[in-house]
Amino acid sequence: xxxxxxxxxxxxxxxxxxxxxxxxxxxESIVAHELLIELETSKAVVEIRSQQAVFLRRILVGEGQxxxxxxxxxxxxxxxxxxxPAVIDGSYPPLNFDFVVV
Amino acid sequence: MNFTPxxxxxxxxxxxxxxxxxxxxxFLIRFWWFLEPANHAKAEAEATLLRWMRLGLPCRRVxxxxxxxxxxxxxxxxxxxLKGIDDTFATRAVTCCRRALEMVVAGGTVATYNFHxxxxxxxHRASRLRAPLPxxxxxxxxxxxxxxxxxxxxPGRVEVRVDSSREEDVLDYRGIFAxxxxxxxxxxxxxxxxxxxxxxxxxxxxxxxxxxxxNLAADISTGAGTDxxxxxxxxxxxxxxxxxxxxxPDELNPADPMIALLGSGWxxxxxxxxxxxxxxxxxxxxARLVNGYTLAPGVGDDHYWAEVFxxxxxxxxxxxxxxxxxxxQTDDPDWTxxxxxxxxxxxxxxxxxxxxxxxxxxxxxxxxxxxVSLCEGGTESTFRDLHNDRLLYRDRFxxxxxxxxxxxxxx
Numbered sequence: 001x002x003x004x005x006x007x008x009x010x011x012x013x014x015x016x017x018x019x020x021x022x023x024x025x026x027x028e029s030i031v032a033h034e035l036l037i038e039l040e041t042s043k044a045v046v047e048i049r050s051q052q053a054v055f056l057r058r059i060l061v062g063e064g065q066x067x068x069x070x071x072x073x074x075x076x077x078x079x080x081x082x083x084x085p086a087v088i089d090g091s092y093p094p095l096n097f098d099f100v101v102v
Numbered sequence: 103m104n105f106t107p108x109x110x111x112x113x114x115x116x117x118x119x120x121x122x123x124x125x126x127x128x129f130l131i132r133f134w135w136f137l138e139p140a141n142h143a144k145a146e147a148e149a150t151l152l153r154w155m156r157l158g159l160p161c162r163r164v165x166x167x168x169x170x171x172x173x174x175x176x177x178x179x180x181x182x183x184l185k186g187i188d189d190t191f192a193t194r195a196v197t198c199c200r201r202a203l204e205m206v207v208a209g210g211t212v213a214t215y216n217f218h219x220x221x222x223x224x225x226h227r228a229s230r231l232r233a234p235l236p237x238x239x240x241x242x243x244x245x246x247x248x249x250x251x252x253x254x255x256x257p258g259r260v261e262v263r264v265d266s267s268r269e270e271d272v273l274d275y276r277g278i279f280a281x282x283x284x285x286x287x288x289x290x291x292x293x294x295x296x297x298x299x300x301x302x303x304x305x306x307x308x309x310x311x312x313x314x315x316x317n318l319a320a321d322i323s324t325g326a327g328t329d330x331x332x333x334x335x336x337x338x339x340x341x342x343x344x345x346x347x348x349x350x351p352d353e354l355n356p357a358d359p360m361i362a363l364l365g366s367g368w369x370x371x372x373x374x375x376x377x378x379x380x381x382x383x384x385x386x387x388x389a390r391l392v393n394g395y396t397l398a399p400g401v402g403d404d405h406y407w408a409e410v411f412x413x414x415x416x417x418x419x420x421x422x423x424x425x426x427x428x429x430x431q432t433d434d435p436d437w438t439x440x441x442x443x444x445x446x447x448x449x450x451x452x453x454x455x456x457x458x459x460x461x462x463x464x465x466x467x468x469x470x471x472x473x474v475s476l477c478e479g480g481t482e483s484t485f486r487d488l489h490n491d492r493l494l495y496r497d498r499f500x501x502x503x504x505x506x507x508x509x510x511x512x513x
């Protein structure tokens with residue numbers, strides 16, 4: 001199954017988030033609860049950890065770039081070789097994750 | 103507008119009256135006597151402060167100590183001038199600001215500035231510490247030099263990860279900024295659709311295009327034909343309506359901070375720029391907030407201004423501190439429009455909302471106060487939590503200027 005990493009909205013007074021650092025690279029496996037990405041809004045720095053083991057397949061927003069709340073940051077899959085679509089339409093189920101505000 | 107303005111734009115309960123006499127004097131000297139010899143400045147500033155207290159300057163007496171809100175002190179001085187009961191604002195603040203501006207633009211065609219930035223952090227639980235780094239200058243060149251283990255440079259910021267190996271939480275760097283004065287970009291930028299959306303966003307921090315702001319902007323610009331004319335009408339309205347001093351942001355109504363600002367009649371550089379930007383965006387004119395450092399030798403300081411995009415002209419800087427240069431006069435032929443469409447060379451650190459440093463450390467309290475004083479070669483700004491006096495961070499920015507002619511600045 002393909003998942004998309006998305007920061008769900010609405011968040012009061014927050015429309016966008018900046019990717020601070022990807023802690024994994026495309027193609028790598030993600031262990032449940034390990035640090036995947038650090039994001040930043042105007043209010044906080046947030047650490048995100050997947051609740052399940054997945055593979056990081058495609059990073060859609062690079063470090064230093066901004067993405068609107070509710071729009072995908074990355075695609076992840078259960079299997080490492082699961083085919084990815086040529087066109088990303090943002091309709092994939094959201095990856096369940098835990099977050100910590102630091 | 104259904105809003106009861108505070109006297110001097112500050113809540114009358116005195117919650118920010120926490121600064122002692124000496125530090126209040128230092129604050130006053132930094133903003134009104136910053137080019138005067140130190141002994142002379144202190145003597146005059148002391149006499150002025152005592153005179154204002156007799157005229158009714160609010161303060162508190164706690165355990166025999168006098169406590170002030172430096173923001174309220176400055177606003178009191180500005181207000182006293184406008185009411186014709188004390189002219190120190192005109193004879194000192196305005197005079198110093200005009201001299202500082204002319205120092206920056208005087209001299210040769212090529213100016214080189216050596217600057218030093220140091221940020222010291224107070225107790226925190228942050229995972230990342232940051233200081234601003236200058237953005238690229240279109241009409242000059244910038245180099246900066248980070249010390250070993252001094253952090254990682256990113257666009258617009260230097261950043262360190264916090265770990266136990268760091269001995270002190272300080273970010274410190276030096277740099278050189280060279281700019282060719284009296285030069286202008288040949289190409290007029292074009293705004294792509296995504297940028298137009300970005301810079302007309304109705305909600306961005308303090309920038310709020312509420313229905314009240316929209317209605318006001320429409321009223322102000324009645325009769326204006328072009329965006330350039332609209333901008334001029336908004337600038338004139340700003341001069342007529344606002345006084346430039348200081349504002350505590352947490353005292354603005356969060357539901358409509360710009361209408362609250364208009365209701366109080368007071369703004370500072372950041373809130374004043376946000377107001378102009380809000381009014382511009384309400385008329386569909388792209389506008390953005392810019393932060394950087396002024397370069398008056400020995401007194402450079404953190405500052406905010408607006409940039410407004412006019413089709414066919416590009417981004418035009420608009421700085422509300424022009425109100426101070428004109429002492430609030432709407433018809434001074436030399437000063438009223440001095441910072442309308444032009445500013446002197448400055449170090450640009452942030453262009454909101456994307457080219458931003460982000461949070462300097464951990465969560466910033468909603469209520470904080472700022473102390474400012476002269477330090478060797480520049481300005482020291484200290485930010486403290488209002489409720490527990492915790493040091494948030496302390497910045498020192500110092501600047502030296504060298505001028506020469508003929509040398510071509512390479513980018």
